[in-house]
Amino acid sequence: MNCELISVGTEILTGAILNTNARWLSEELSGMGINVRRQTSVGDNPERLEESLRAALSSADLVILTGGLGPTQDDLTKETTAKVFNRALQLHPEIEKELRAWFSARGYEMTENNLSQAMFPEGCTILPNPNGTAPGMLIESMDRWGCDKAVFLLPGPPGEMKAMFDAQVRPLLASRSGQSVVSHYYQLTGIGESAAEDALMDLVDGQTNPTIATYAKPDQVLVRVTASADTDADAERMLTEYDKIIHERLSDFIFTESRETLLETVGKDLIAGGLNFSAAESCTGGLVCAELAQIPGISASLKAGLVTYSNEMKEKLLGVSHETLERFGAVSPETAREMCENVRRITGTDIGVSVTGIAGPDGATADKPVGLVYTGICSGNGTKIVKNQFFGSRTAVQQRTVNKILQMVREELKYSKR
Amino acid sequence: MNCELISVGTEILTGAILNTNARWLSEELSGMGINVRRQTSVGDNPERLEESLRAALSSADLVILTGGLGPTQDDLTKETTAKVFNRALQLHPEIEKELRAWFSARGYEMTENNLSQAMFPEGCTILPNPNGTAPGMLIESMDRWGCDKAVFLLPGPPGEMKAMFDAQVRPLLASRSGQSVVSHYYQLTGIGESAAEDALMDLVDGQTNPTIATYAKPDQVLVRVTASADTDADAERMLTEYDKIIHERLSDFIFTESRETLLETVGKDLIAGGLNFSAAESCTGGLVCAELAQIPGISASLKAGLVTYSNEMKEKLLGVSHETLERFGAVSPETAREMCENVRRITGTDIGVSVTGIAGPDGATADKPVGLVYTGICSGNGTKIVKNQFFGSRTAVQQRTVNKILQMVREELKYSKR
Numbered sequence: 055m056n057c058e059l060i061s062v063g064t065e066i067l068t069g070a071i072l073n074t075n076a077r078w079l080s081e082e083l084s085g086m087g088i089n090v091r092r093q094t095s096v097g098d099n100p101e102r103l104e105e106s107l108r109a110a111l112s113s114a115d116l117v118i119l120t121g122g123l124g125p126t127q128d129d130l131t132k133e134t135t136a137k138v139f140n141r142a143l144q145l146h147p148e149i150e151k152e153l154r155a156w157f158s159a160r161g162y163e164m165t166e167n168n169l170s171q172a173m174f175p176e177g178c179t180i181l182p183n184p185n186g187t188a189p190g191m192l193i194e195s196m197d198r199w200g201c202d203k204a205v206f207l208l209p210g211p212p213g214e215m216k217a218m219f220d221a222q223v224r225p226l227l228a229s230r231s232g233q234s235v236v237s238h239y240y241q242l243t244g245i246g247e248s249a250a251e252d253a254l255m256d257l258v259d260g261q262t263n264p265t266i267a268t269y270a271k272p273d274q275v276l277v278r279v280t281a282s283a284d285t286d287a288d289a290e291r292m293l294t295e296y297d298k299i300i301h302e303r304l305s306d307f308i309f310t311e312s313r314e315t316l317l318e319t320v321g322k323d324l325i326a327g328g329l330n331f332s333a334a335e336s337c338t339g340g341l342v343c344a345e346l347a348q349i350p351g352i353s354a355s356l357k358a359g360l361v362t363y364s365n366e367m368k369e370k371l372l373g374v375s376h377e378t379l380e381r382f383g384a385v386s387p388e389t390a391r392e393m394c395e396n397v398r399r400i401t402g403t404d405i406g407v408s409v410t411g412i413a414g415p416d417g418a419t420a421d422k423p424v425g426l427v428y429t430g431i432c433s434g435n436g437t438k439i440v441k442n443q444f445f446g447s448r449t450a451v452q453q454r455t456v457n458k459i460l461q462m463v464r465e466e467l468k469y470s471k472r
Numbered sequence: 473m474n475c476e477l478i479s480v481g482t483e484i485l486t487g488a489i490l491n492t493n494a495r496w497l498s499e500e501l502s503g504m505g506i507n508v509r510r511q512t513s514v515g516d517n518p519e520r521l522e523e524s525l526r527a528a529l530s531s532a533d534l535v536i537l538t539g540g541l542g543p544t545q546d547d548l549t550k551e552t553t554a555k556v557f558n559r560a561l562q563l564h565p566e567i568e569k570e571l572r573a574w575f576s577a578r579g580y581e582m583t584e585n586n587l588s589q590a591m592f593p594e595g596c597t598i599l600p601n602p603n604g605t606a607p608g609m610l611i612e613s614m615d616r617w618g619c620d621k622a623v624f625l626l627p628g629p630p631g632e633m634k635a636m637f638d639a640q641v642r643p644l645l646a647s648r649s650g651q652s653v654v655s656h657y658y659q660l661t662g663i664g665e666s667a668a669e670d671a672l673m674d675l676v677d678g679q680t681n682p683t684i685a686t687y688a689k690p691d692q693v694l695v696r697v698t699a700s701a702d703t704d705a706d707a708e709r710m711l712t713e714y715d716k717i718i719h720e721r722l723s724d725f726i727f728t729e730s731r732e733t734l735l736e737t738v739g740k741d742l743i744a745g746g747l748n749f750s751a752a753e754s755c756t757g758g759l760v761c762a763e764l765a766q767i768p769g770i771s772a773s774l775k776a777g778l779v780t781y782s783n784e785m786k787e788k789l790l791g792v793s794h795e796t797l798e799r800f801g802a803v804s805p806e807t808a809r810e811m812c813e814n815v816r817r818i819t820g821t822d823i824g825v826s827v828t829g830i831a832g833p834d835g836a837t838a839d840k841p842v843g844l845v846y847t848g849i850c851s852g853n854g855t856k857i858v859k860n861q862f863f864g865s866r867t868a869v870q871q872r873t874v875n876k877i878l879q880m881v882r883e884e885l886k887y888s889k890r
Contacts, residue, residue, distance in 0.1 A: 067508045069499025070687045072492065076513070081487025090485045092520060095494070095511040102510060109527060269488040333779075339765020340758025343779045347757020348867050350833050358785040361751075361761045361777030363770075367819065371776060401785065415768050449766050 055088045055231055058110035062122030062131050063210055064097035075120045075215055082219065084267065086227060087235040087282050088116065098122060103134045111138070111203055116227070121210030123188040129170055131207050132191070136175035139193055139205075143173040146180065149189065181206075181222045186214040192226065204230065233282045236289035240277040240300055242307040243316050244461055250275045253303045257296065264292055273457035274316050277304075309464055320460045321349030323467050324356075330403035333359045333459075334372055334393040336384065337413040337427060338452050342459050358401045362393075372396045383422070385410050387439045390428035394439075398432045405466060406432045407459050411442070413451045427455050431462045435469060438462065473506045473649055476528035480540030480549050481628055482515035493538045493633055500637065502685065504645060505653040505700050506534065516540060521552045529556070529621055534645070539628030541606040547588055549625050550609070554593035557611055557623075561591040564598065567607065574605075599624075599640045604632040610644065622648065651700050654707035658695040658718055660725040661734050661879055668693045671721045675714065682710055691875035692734050695722075727882055738878045739767030741885050742774075748821035751777045751877075752790055752811040754802065755831040755845060756870050760877050776819045780811075790814045801840070803828050805857045808846035812857075816850045823884060824850045825877050829860070831869045845873045849880045853887060856880065 059079055065071045076093040083090050091114060096102045103122070110117045122131035136143055150172040157164040174180060174191060181190035190208045206223055208215045228235065242250055247270040251258060254277070258266050264281040277300065281292040301308070310319045324331055324346075333342045343359035346352050360371050365384055368374040374392045382388040390408050398406025411427025418424045425444040430437065440462065444454045477497055483489045494511040501508050509532060514520045521540070528535045540549035554561055568590040575582040592598060592609060599608035608626045624641055626633045646653070660668055665688040669676060672695070676684050682699040695718065699710040719726070728737045742749055742764075751760045761777035764770050778789050783802055786792040792810045800806040808826050816824025829845025836842045843862040848855065858880065862872040 066495075067498055067511065068502045068685060068687075069495045069497070069508075070685075072490070072495045073511075074490065077484075077487045077490045079487070080485055084486045090487075091515065091517070092524065093485065093491075093513040097509065099509070105527070106510070109523070267486060267488075269486070335758075337765070338762065339770075339774065340753075340761035340777050340779060341765065343758035344756065344762040344870075347755075347759065347779075347781075347831075347870065350866055352757075353781050353835075356757065356779075356781050358781060358789060359758050359777070359779030360789070361758060361765075361774075361779070363765075363774050363776060367776040371778070371818075400789075413765075417771075448768055452762075452765065 055116055055227075056114045057083055057088050057090050057116040057118065058114040059090060059093045060103070060106055060110060060117060060119045061093070061095040061210075062098070062103060062119060063095070064099075066095045066121075067097045075210070075212055078212070078216065079118060079120075079219070081269070082224075085237040085239075085278055085280060086224070087231070087233070087265070087280050088227065098130055100130060100134050103130065104138060107134065107138050107205075111205075115202065116204050116206075118206045118208065118223075120208045120215055123190070123207060123209050129173075132173075132175065135193060135205060135207060139175060139195055141175040141177060141193070144176050145169075146172050146174050149174070149180070181208075181218055183209055183214055183218060185217050186211060190218050190222070192223075234284065234286045234289045235280060235282045236286055236293060237278055237280040238293050238297060239311060239313050240279075240304065240308050241310045241312075241314070241316070241319075242275040242277065242304060243273065243309050243457065243464075245275060245304070245307045246270075247275045250277060250304065250307075254300070257299065264296055266296070271315070273454060274309075275307075276313070316457065316460050316464070317345055318349060320463050320467070321346055321352055321355075324405075324463070325349075325351055325354050327467055327470065329355060329405055329467070329470070330357050330401075331355045331405050331407075331463075332357050332397045332401040332403040334397035334406065334408040335359065335361050336363060336368070336393075336410040338409045338455050339363065341452055341456050342407065342409060345456055345460075357403050358397075360397055360400075368393070373400070385412055385422050385426060385428065387428050387430075387441065390430040390439050391432075391437055394430035394432040395437055404433060405463065407463065408432075409455055409459065411444075411451070411455065413448045413455075415448060425451050427451065427458075429455060429458050429462060431459075431466055433466055433470070435466070473534055473645075474532045475501055475506050475508050475534040475536065476532040477508060477511045478521070478524055478528060478535060478537045479511070479513040479628075480516070480521060480537060481513070482517075484513045484539075485515045493628070493630055496630070496634065497536060497538075497637070499687070500642075503655040503657075503696055503698060504642070505649070505651070505683075505698050506645065516548055518548060518552050521548060522556060525552065525556050525623075529623075533620065534622050534624075536624045536626065536641075538626045538633055541608070541625060541627050547591075550591075550593065553611060553623060553625060557593060557613055559593040559595060559611070562594050563587075564590050564592050567592075567598070599626075599636055601627055601632055601636060603635050604629060606632075608636050608640070610641075652702065652704045652707045653698060653700045654704055654711060655696055655698040656711050656715060657729060657731050658697075658722065658726050659728045659730075659732070659734070659737075660693040660695065660722060661691065661727050661875065661882075663693060663722070663725040664688075665693045668695060668722065668725075672718070675717065682714055684714070689733075691872055692727075693725075694731070727879075734875065734878050734882070735763055736767060738881050738885070739764055739770055739773075742823075742881070743767075743769055743772050745885055745888065747773060747823055747885070747888070748775050748819075749773045749881075750775050750815045750819040750821040750824050752815035752824065752826040753777065753779050754781060754786070754811075754828040756827045756873050757781065759870055759874050760825065760827060763874055763878075775821050776815075778815055778818075786811070791818070803830055803840050803844060803846065805846050805848075805859065808848040808857050809850075809855055812848035812850040813855055822851060823881065825881065826850075827873055827877065829862075829869070829873065831866045831873075833866060843869050845869065845876075847873060847876050847880060849877075849884055851884055851888070853884070
């Protein structure tokens with residue numbers, strides 16, 4: 055099945071908002087075996103929307119429109135789609151009742167303009183929107199070549215759109231294709247996208263069914279394998295062999311087979327493992343802690359963090375010895391070791407980690423270039439210090455450092471389990 | 473001038489990458505008085521690219537293509553554009569020389585395929601790419617209606633694209649329009665986008681020249697006023713009156729008239745002011761420090777941060793009194809006060825800030841809802857504690873808290889200057 059996406063909203067064209075809907079839908083549709091062939095964004099302009107919708111329908115079986123559904127955009131998407139499909143707008147009595155109830159409950163008067171929200175193209179399927187006011191819809195047609203076309207109209211706000219897609223569009227598309235499409239996901243860390251691709255090259259080349267795709271996410275790689283068959287069981291069977299091969303070749307790098315991020319996986323594992331955690335950070339300035347703090351419930355594990363930018367604070371707050379700092383410098387394995395061992399002792403936690411390095415763009419010396427970062431971890435199993443040389447901007451170096459720490463914590467948790 | 477943007481790359485259509493180029497270009501072009509009327513993304517597919525480029529050229533004066541320029545994409549964008557404009561590809565001797573030098577310096581053999589990188593549509597202007605291998609180009613034509621059309625081909629990697637746009641495309645477009653277009657920017661914090669719009673409603677309504685637009689960025693609002701005139705001086709004169717009105721109505725909220733973020737402004741002001749800074753954080757988990765740590769050179773100001781999630785750590789590391797925590801709780805103005813005063817004292821810094829609150833989704837009590845956050849600042853001028861009630865997800869509450877702290881530091885710096 056071929057698909058085109060059309061995003062409607064002048065705020066996309068002025069650059070006021072970033073179009074994350076198109077990316078999200080593209081990834082989800084790819085996982086369902088549906089090719090997205092074009093993404094288009096148009097403003098609140100009926101002529102351009104009509105032109106774009108006609109162009110999309112000329113080659114795609116499926117078009118998903120997002121945005122332009124609410125009364126402030128004059129129901130642009132609904133009216134234009136009805137026009138293209140040559141369908142009249144009809145009053146939907148049940149939605150009218152709901153609308154009148156909504157207005158009377160609030161003591162507002164309902165205007166003609168408001169009533170337009172209860173008008174829908176004849177023969178369409180209405181998709182309720184539990185998180186907003188504008189419902190979505192599905193319009194289907196047989197075109198002049200006898201091909202079935204399906205057009206979905208979804209609201210623009212990502213929260214509303216995603217919930218509606220997952221609950222309503224996904225099952226409709228699955229039943230429509232008549233095929234069972236199953237995707238397995240493998241999330242890798244500690245390996246680059248091209249190395250992961252190389253490892254699977256023989257599977258990627260000449261793939262038809264199952265298909266394999268790799269996605270480079272910030273410091274992790276997502277591998278998706280998608281099989282299409284008559285039944286789910288058949289599709290799963292087709293994936294078994296691939297699953298075995300991928301595990302054989304990449305098991306060291308797989309941190310989850312869900313679609314969680316490395317951060318979510320490590321955060322949840324820390325909580326589930328009942329392990330206390332603390333961090334001593336220099337060049338990341340607290341980012342290790344701040345990222346973990348995004349995980350709900352992390353207060354059960356994350357006890358404390360010490361951000362010690364200066365040598366003085368490394369001595370004062372962390373008790374790093376003056377001699378170590380003088381002799382080896384702040385960016386050294388010796389300092390990284392004292393930082394993680396001391397933060398663990400001071401806070402009395404099971405695991406202490408440390409970061410000291412040069413994030414740049416300034417601060418490099420002849421033997422300590424920008425991107426040189428020592429990362430450390432200390433637990434009941436001992437202390438491990440890693441020397442890293444990262445590349446990229448200041449924020450890229452900081453982000454890669456956090457990822458390295460997450461990898462080290464993950465290894466520690468695996469080791470502790472054994 | 474009307475513009476369409478076309479992004480080329482299969483990785484956009486699979487959802488593997490987010491198309492930030494289209495948004496960035498749209499915002500920049502809007503500031504130059506150029507309307508973006510459509511954004512299209514196509515894969516590495518010559519037919520669809522050709523169709524999309526022809527559709528764009530049928531109504532737009534200006535088309536900017538990004539991506540599909542390198543040898544791995546078979547120079548898709550270059551070849552397709554040459555075809556649409558009916559131009560032959562010609563070998564460019566100077567670029568060929570550079571390429572040969574590049575290969576021989578590395579001891580590689582140069583293949584026919586590599587030579588294609590030195591082929592360009594006849595009559596095009598080559599735009600050097602100082603940050604990458606694939607140069608950009610400008611192709612201009614008189615179409616059959618005698619209208620001038622301009623097509624820019626830019627590389628896909630955002631760093632290369634942005635640098636090329638700023639250094640080469642921007643001046644070419646400015647000279648092409650024959651008009652002077654000047655934009656003034658005002659960045660606001662502490663006010664929502666709709667309130668900012670309301671304050672400027674009379675200017676926004678019926679605007680033609682200058683035009684006003686507001687952009688909601690994470691916890692800040694950007695107001696852009698753009699005037700078009702025969703000369704820069706005339707355009708500046710047209711902006712003077714608007715500048716006065718905007719200052720009269722919104723001066724309390726303006727933190728910069730550059731395009732910097734609030735974080736960049738506060739970070740630079742801290743460094744320039746020679747003021748030391750420390751933070752004691754609970755529910756933000758180190759995010760205040762981590763955000764400031766993104767600013768190059770911040771180590772001159774940011775001395776230390778203490779992330780104290782648990783009550784135990786608030787006592788142990790920050791010396792918050794046991795009695796305060798028992799009597800008022802961790803989320804209280806009293807605890808926030810001790811946290812910022814103590815972190816300032818412990819670290820010996822000029823400014824100490826503190827954060828304690830409930831980021832959610834768990835942790836709320838009957839009288840302390842999710843999103844309740846106390847923020848504190850302490851300096852030689854005294855201590856100030858603010859009670860905030862934020863809404864949104866856990867990460868949204870954390871981000872809004874950081875923004876509030878940045879606002880408080882900004883006020884402190886303004887006060888210190890007086």
